[in-house]
Amino acid sequence: MTKVTGQKLQFILDNISYHADVILDINQLLQEYGNADRKIDNELKRINLSTLELKATLEKINPTIIDWEDFCHAIRTPITTIKGHGELLIEDLIERFAALPTTYSFLHDILASATYILETVETVDHHTDKLEVCPSRVPSQLMKSRIVISDNNPISQKILSRRLSRDGYDVTLTQDIASTIKSINLAAVEMVLICIDRLNFTEQTKISRIRRENPNLVILVISHSSNIQLIIECMESGVDDFLHAPINAVLLRVKIQRALENQMLRQQQKRYWQVLNQAVQSIEHGFALFDEKWQLQLANKGFYQIYGKNTNSEYLIDFEKIISEKNSNIHELRVAEQQSIVTQLPNDKRWIEIAYSNMPEGGIVTIHKDITERKERQEKWKNMALTDPLTGLANRILLKNIVEDKLQANEKFALLYCDLDAFKAANDYWGHEFGDFILKQLALRMNKVFRDTDTVARIGGDEFVIVCKESDSKLASLKGYQLMEAVRKPFIKGEKVASINISIGISLFPLHGSSYEYLLDIADKAMFQAKRNGKDQLNFHT
Numbered sequence: 001m002t003k004v005t006g007q008k009l010q011f012i013l014d015n016i017s018y019h020a021d022v023i024l025d026i027n028q029l030l031q032e033y034g035n036a037d038r039k040i041d042n043e044l045k046r047i048n049l050s051t052l053e054l055k056a057t058l059e060k061i062n063p064t065i066i067d068w069e070d071f072c073h074a075i076r077t078p079i080t081t082i083k084g085h086g087e088l089l090i091e092d093l094i095e096r097f098a099a100l101p102t103t104y105s106f107l108h109d110i111l112a113s114a115t116y117i118l119e120t121v122e123t124v125d126h127h128t129d130k131l132e133v134c135p136s137r138v139p140s141q142l143m144k145s146r147i148v149i150s151d152n153n154p155i156s157q158k159i160l161s162r163r164l165s166r167d168g169y170d171v172t173l174t175q176d177i178a179s180t181i182k183s184i185n186l187a188a189v190e191m192v193l194i195c196i197d198r199l200n201f202t203e204q205t206k207i208s209r210i211r212r213e214n215p216n217l218v219i220l221v222i223s224h225s226s227n228i229q230l231i232i233e234c235m236e237s238g239v240d241d242f243l244h245a246p247i248n249a250v251l252l253r254v255k256i257q258r259a260l261e262n263q264m265l266r267q268q269q270k271r272y273w274q275v276l277n278q279a280v281q282s283i284e285h286g287f288a289l290f291d292e293k294w295q296l297q298l299a300n301k302g303f304y305q306i307y308g309k310n311t312n313s314e315y316l317i318d319f320e321k322i323i324s325e326k327n328s329n330i331h332e333l334r335v336a337e338q339q340s341i342v343t344q345l346p347n348d349k350r351w352i353e354i355a356y357s358n359m360p361e362g363g364i365v366t367i368h369k370d371i372t373e374r375k376e377r378q379e380k381w382k383n384m385a386l387t388d389p390l391t392g393l394a395n396r397i398l399l400k401n402i403v404e405d406k407l408q409a410n411e412k413f414a415l416l417y418c419d420l421d422a423f424k425a426a427n428d429y430w431g432h433e434f435g436d437f438i439l440k441q442l443a444l445r446m447n448k449v450f451r452d453t454d455t456v457a458r459i460g461g462d463e464f465v466i467v468c469k470e471s472d473s474k475l476a477s478l479k480g481y482q483l484m485e486a487v488r489k490p491f492i493k494g495e496k497v498a499s500i501n502i503s504i505g506i507s508l509f510p511l512h513g514s515s516y517e518y519l520l521d522i523a524d525k526a527m528f529q530a531k532r533n534g535k536d537q538l539n540f541h542t
Helices: 006-033 038-060 068-099 107-125 154-166 177-186 201-213 228-236 249-281 301-307 319-325 372-386 396-409 423-430 432-449 473-488 516-532
Strands: 146-150 170-174 191-195 218-223 241-244 286-290 296-299 340-345 350-358 364-370 413-421 455-458 463-469 491-493 496-498 501-509 538-540
Touching: 006 038, 006 154, 038 068, 146 154, 146 177, 154 170, 154 191, 154 249, 170 177, 177 191, 177 201, 191 249, 201 218, 201 228, 218 228, 218 249, 228 241, 241 249, 249 296, 286 301, 301 364, 350 372, 372 396, 396 413, 396 455, 396 463, 396 516, 413 473, 413 516, 423 432, 423 496, 432 455, 432 463, 432 473, 432 491, 432 496, 463 473, 473 501, 473 538, 501 516, 516 538
Parallel strands: 146 170, 146 191, 191 218, 218 241, 501 538
Antiparallel strands: 286 296, 286 364, 340 350, 350 364, 413 463, 413 501, 455 463, 491 496
16 A cells, blocks of 8 residues: 655645645636636636635645545545646636736636646656655745735735735735835835836836845846846846746745745855954964865955955955966965975065865865064074074084085085184284184185185184085195185284285095095195195195
């Protein structure tokens, strides 16, 4: 025995009942305003009686688990009657519809509702699960939404009002757009339904005003006109949707519900973005959210301050374009496995640290931090650790690192170990201040003699070591003699004058050794041999 769930049965009952109510409403209004076509009137009365019988039957059914055959048997008699008279009505309406006065064009709603009931009967008879997807009830969150109906036709206005009121909406009726504007100004309104046959300039201006003053309001226009220009003018005036009358009752119900749901969703999204933007703006550093196409979706002031963009700029700015304007390569951000990178902006030399994480649905969240001061401090500390504080030359630690790098790369070089002659006497005679002056001036002279690719280091009080890149004995001798000549020039500061010399010992890689300690040691010994030979000499390791 076939069983049907209460939820599915309730769906069937609600939809049949809804369409039956549509027929009853139209019948009642026809009786109020009169109907010139007696044949149609008689058919409507028969359908009316059968519809009332159907509704009475539906109300007796308990929408819990019920036997499918029992359900079909309970509604078969009234539906069969509606089906027979409905087919006669549909046939007659098809013949007469074009000739009916505009006032009775809403009879098309009966045709649509009767057709729906007949299709539902066929669905029930064949025990299929394919039922028309139509909302049977308006969601509770949309109940009490205020809708203003602007229509100067009392019949269609009442039909719309009854349908919407039955669905739980708070309906207000107006006769024209001017009175609609007044109604909107009196209380909050979620939607306006404007029924109009022809849109003139004045009405178009009023609709534009409604849209301008109420950007969140849903505006639907219903018209019998199929004029494309009218439709275009409506949409350009700020209308959300255009519905051609006569409109199917179910379609109107769906359109209204979907429009209100979309409005509610937009408002929720707006509130969400406002809260999110407020939180983002409170972030100390630069924040930027990009979609899967790398288009900027959200950013804070910190982000624009870093990249020089106005905070009023459009959000949809290509991030790579922003970086390219700064001539910085940011492509590594896409493929980097690490969770952060550091890049420098060439124009102003600032250092930016970018922390990022990929979002599951695509896109990326980034935090941008200006670390220029930190970088400068690190560089300063690094220089302090690797350079001589007095002369600014490399110290013993940096010298060793450079030599060991060259040894590992198997690069040919010469090591010149230098010691000043007569420096101690000048330092003792003129004082340490003048001695420091000599060392600083000596550092400048050394840098002029040697190339940028060479390294000049101070490893002691008056001891210096030069790493001469890609040098053989001939080039090392040349540079050594040039240095000796540069040192022989007097050092003068005010009335203080000193003349000193320099002794140089040289070792070569790979000729003389293959370790830093050994090459330095034999160069030191060669230097002492130069001193023993009379000072102001240059001597190679032998």
